[in-house]
Amino acid sequence: MRIFGIDPGSERTGYGCVETDGRVARLVLCGAISASPADPFPQRLAHIHRELMALLTGCAPDCVAIESLFHAANVRSALKLGHARGVAVLAAVEAGCPVVEYTPAEVKRAVVGYGRAEKHQVQQMIKLLLGLAKAPSPHDAADALAVAICHLHSMPPMGIRDQGSGAGGPNGDPRSPIPDPRSPTRPRSWRQYRPPTAG
Numbered sequence: 001m002r003i004f005g006i007d008p009g010s011e012r013t014g015y016g017c018v019e020t021d022g023r024v025a026r027l028v029l030c031g032a033i034s035a036s037p038a039d040p041f042p043q044r045l046a047h048i049h050r051e052l053m054a055l056l057t058g059c060a061p062d063c064v065a066i067e068s069l070f071h072a073a074n075v076r077s078a079l080k081l082g083h084a085r086g087v088a089v090l091a092a093v094e095a096g097c098p099v100v101e102y103t104p105a106e107v108k109r110a111v112v113g114y115g116r117a118e119k120h121q122v123q124q125m126i127k128l129l130l131g132l133a134k135a136p137s138p139h140d141a142a143d144a145l146a147v148a149i150c151h152l153h154s155m156p157p158m159g160i161r162d163q164g165s166g167a168g169g170p171n172g173d174p175r176s177p178i179p180d181p182r183s184p185t186r187p188r189s190w191r192q193y194r195p196p197t198a199g
Helices: 041-059 075-094 104-111 119-130 139-154
Strands: 002-007 012-020 025-034 063-067 099-102
Touching: 002 041, 002 075, 002 139, 012 041, 012 139, 025 041, 025 119, 025 139, 041 075, 063 075, 063 139, 075 099, 099 104, 099 139, 104 119, 104 139, 119 139
Parallel strands: 002 063, 063 099
Antiparallel strands: 002 012, 012 025
């Protein structure tokens, strides 16, 4: 299953796609769509829409997870962010993908274990969870991957993944290295995370 995460923004929209076989999640792609502040706002939205459509067509995800609008510095910023989110939702619907939304606090709790985690903490935890050589950059890309992983964590235990404790199952089946947010053994900070040992 593939989940495509989007961190919307009027000047830079992060995107990230992860794929899982029910046990291990891996990075498919990530990055950010940059729109020049010098361009008229409608043109920036059109650029974001075009780029997202091309990415969604190429990735063919099973679901699109988008960070919802929770707060903004001011009303004008909130309106612009709302427009960017609308364009992202439109692109997902036009690509034939179901859309789910999560607040920034929900995403941080699911990935880092703390709803007010800093951006660098999210980046480092994404690096660990996906087994990357370095943290995703820019932070918009890491945020988008975090939204996608948040959705993986929110899926039913008997669905795409098991309980994700990182330990072996009752029949010796390996479980997902992605920690279950409901598990008491889940690391509460990216500094506490340790990848499961082989064998």
